[in-house]
Amino acid sequence: MLQRWIAHLDMDAFYASVELLRHPQLQGQPVVIGGRRALPEGVPPADSPAWPRLRDYAGRGVITTATYPARALGVHSGMGLMKAALLAPDAILLPVDFDRYRHFSRLFKAAVLEIAPVMEDRGIDEIYLDLTDVPGAQASAPDDAHAGVRAVAQRLKQAVREATGLSCSIGVTPNKLLSKLASDMDKPDGLTLFTHAEVPARVWPLPAGRINGIGPKAAERLRELGIETIGQLAAADPAWLAGHFGSRQGQWLHDAAHGRDERPVVTWRDPKSMSRETTFERNLHPRHDREALGALLTRLAEQVAADLARKQLVARTVGVKLRYEDFRIVTRSLTMPQPTADGPTLRRWAARSLRDIDLDRRLRLMGVRVEGLQSADTVPDSPALQVQESLPLF
Template sequence: MDAFYASVELLRRPELRGKPVAIGGHGEPSRRGVVTTATYEARAFGIRSGMALRRAAELCPQCVFLPVDFDEYRRYSRRFKAAIATVTDRIEDRGIDEVYIDLSAVQGIRVDGGAPVARDIQRRVLEATGLSCSIGLAPNKLLAKIASDLRKPGGVTIVDEADIPALIWPLPARRINGVGPKAELQLEELGLRTIGELAAAPLSMLVARFGANYGRWLHEAANGRDERPVVTASEPVSMSRETTFERDLHLRRDWQALAACLAELCREVAADLRRRGYAGRTIGVKARYDDFRIVTRDQTLPGATDDAAAIRRAAFECLGRVPATRRLRLLGVRVAGLARTGAGAEPPRRGAAGASTAPGASSAEPAPLAAAEQAELPLSGEGNPLAL
């Protein structure tokens, strides 16, 4: 989907069309927060996802800032995915605004490279949501993902194997989904800046620098090879919630505020688990210091739980093992080792009074006080993943 959150907001505020708009945090650049997404007009000023709101305001003083509204974004997410499902049920859900689609069995996919089918999907999504989407049509998911970003907004890009040298190889290596900032820096040190340069690099050099698995994967990806199927049914591996503080908090001096935040995050994660019918065994805490270093701590329980009290007890035990060396700017809670809680599933662990048992977890956390909370899309065609 094209600038998904921002586009949803523009449906509610059509007077902002054509103006630079950024979505993030509480929608106030004077308060701490980061940009979740931005309109293309805002991106022209250099505003990007993950950028501090204050920095975005410096780059574009006339930018309009809006708070995130995840309930509304989820509603539109369900709508656009339902529209795609009228074409095929071979859909791999990749998040709130992204899917891969296997169009190999769709009638007409071999006509004009699948372009008529892609445009039909765009029409259905537009009618269902009022939003535009960009589609990449390719032989595999990796190429479809890259192609979906080439003609935004509202574009259809078809990439066959013969198109790789002209369309894919001139792009920066970071355009490969799976090449992050650290890998990009290491590639630059090797003199490899484009996908084409990476494709031409000796496999032995990549393996020596990145190891056997990642080195071979880089070589395959740069040459447009990807054997992953479109996965239409999968189970989540974890659920989490996190928040960035208005001001940095110290683990000792600001304990009450941190305790309130952690307790609220635990309640939110527990509600997410129950709503989706899961329980988890491993409870983890993520903390980001004021120098942006991240530390995580976790605890595995004897049995899966979806109970807020049990999650809270384990989370506080984990937080107690986070070194109080610097102030914290972010705190998160994660529940992993998920299992279904429906019919036939082992019931989640709960204590006699309705609270889950978590042997070994500390029960010395202070009483909870209050407060906090905090995701864009691809399609695929003939054997072709279509990335939106």
């Protein structure tokens, strides 16, 4: 019987690493990616005062990612840039460039597929791969029973580096749950491989919160119950776990702690929706900043349209998400007479969905979302859908 081998490949500090390809003089420096600050012209050295620094940032932006030297200073993705500035004031601040990141994402995935064709796409910088039937994966050597799959994983790492110039970390185990955990054990540029028999030695000493699916609230609840490590979770009575977390989650916690996971690598997943959103550098007023909001709505609709085109999909429903300055969120959506992936059409119907919103409160975020997705091949060509009446942005 073949040994099942599942790999989780995670690009190392992906956005930051892509930016360092463009600015190699910043290698080894604390660099934060986030916001939209202008960059200096030319190729200034890393210590040049021309680079924007975190200490000079003012706004509500958050960190998209950071280099490992920046992380060592305590900053991390999702942290507010102004809060990060207190920890790493001299860190260099670079703007995000999602078009460039998506380009490199396509490059590394295409390279991997040449070696391991069974791939589950989990986002811009991570994938699962079923290596079980990859030629050579079941081979062994006198001093390494898993030499074959280890060599395949090394080939994957080399292919990614040759295609992109970037490093990745790979975890290889018998299932997705363990491989996700393993890929984070030896970052950056790591390769971690172990079998189910090694779970007690490799996995049980780790904090329970390291299991993908145990979020901060669940981890805190486990700590309150005296469970700190995965090993302690594995030793807990399933009935006791069910009593505290419910039968379904309790059983999952017990299985996860023992490294049990039978989920297959899914090569195609029908998306239920797509969305793009942006947080403003300053609060915008629906009336006073109508032109700026209109331009942002157009850009978001065009980005969603481009995402649909890449996936060869069309959408039947389009809507807008708004977050007010007090963090209250409102959403509005409309179902169009015919599915479309046309950017201007999505923009017009998105604007139309906002006719009844509150116009007297400032906004901090806007997003465009499409639902009711289907293959573009199933929809006959037709003129773009027009909104008959002339409508303002809001």
